[in-house]
Amino acid sequence: MLNLGAGNKRLSGYVNIDSREECNPDLVCDIRKLPYDDNSVDKILALDILEHAGRLETDDVLKEWFRILKPKGLLIIKTPNIDTIIDAYKDGKIPFDELxxxxxxxxxxxxxxxxxxxxxDNIKQLLISAGFKIINLQPRLGYGDWSNMAIRCKK
Incomplete structure (x- = not known):
């Protein structure tokens, strides 16, 4: 099981991966090219990391994650929901600096x-294009995490 972009959030039972050595991850590498064999990983956590890949790299990143997941392997993504953020700003719920x-x-x-x-809609389309099956998508998380969405999908 992999925790991609772990930063300082090390999870027990996972290989904690980050591109920054100063985070002291289990493995220092880029999420775009993971040193794992095809169909070799049961689960990938990608919490607050996919948005750090370039817009033109997203397809390749998702295909890489699909490649290393075992059949029926689980991918969990948490990423900002741009719709929710923009709506909050337009409705006057957050100031410009927070936007x-x-x-x-x-x-x-x-x-x-x-x-x-x-x-x-965009993340679903990207995941399906990469070969994933969507299990569920939560467009808005709880109070303290209101601006993020979570997606569970499998290979």
Missing amino acids: IRKLYANQQYIEDTHRSGFNP
Whole structure:
């Protein structure tokens, strides 16, 4: 089981992967090219990471994750829901500064930048095109995580 883009959120029972050595992950590598054989991984957690891949790289990233998952393997993605964020701004629920932070990230280090964005329809289409079957999509998470959506899918 893989925890991609683990950062400082190390999970027991997972191989915690990050591109930054200073996070002390189990494995330092790029999420776009993972050193795993085809059909070799049971589960991938991709929490707050897919949006850090470039817009033109998203298809290849998802195909890479599909490649390494075992048949019926599980992929769980959490990513900002652009629709929810923009609606919150338009409805006056968040100020402009928060809109910008939600869309482009905190930018405290080079990798802390959102290079792409998704809404429920878009992410479903991308996942299906990569070969995944959608189990469920939660377009808006709880109060403290209101701007994110979660998607569970399988190979």
